[in-house]
Amino acid sequence: MAEFDCEETKALVHEYLHNELLPDQQKDITTHLALCDSCEEEYDLEVYLNQVIQRSCDEEPPKKLAEKVLARIKDIQSH
Numbered sequence: 001m002a003e004f005d006c007e008e009t010k011a012l013v014h015e016y017l018h019n020e021l022l023p024d025q026q027k028d029i030t031t032h033l034a035l036c037d038s039c040e041e042e043y044d045l046e047v048y049l050n051q052v053i054q055r056s057c058d059e060e061p062p063k064k065l066a067e068k069v070l071a072r073i074k075d076i077q078s079h
């Protein structure tokens with residue numbers, strides 16, 4: 001069974017979050033995320049962006065949203 005490397009995992013993290021992959025792919029990425037801090041951060045960021053976008057649709061103006069997202073990305077990159 002093929003396993004995903006970091007590049008592939010990060011490329012598919014959006015599809016993974018939205019359950020758009022084959023069951024085997026979902027499983028492989030779950031395994032990779034559990035073992036790989038770098039990809040887990042990428043996944044956390046994707047989850048976070050999703051939540052911010054959903055929550056902010058009726059709550060926050062786009063400018064404030066963009067600032068929040070940028071701050072979060074900087075935070076992740078500084079680790």
Ligand SMILES: [Zn+2]
Pocket residue numbers: 005006007009032036037038039040
């Ligand atoms: Zn990885």
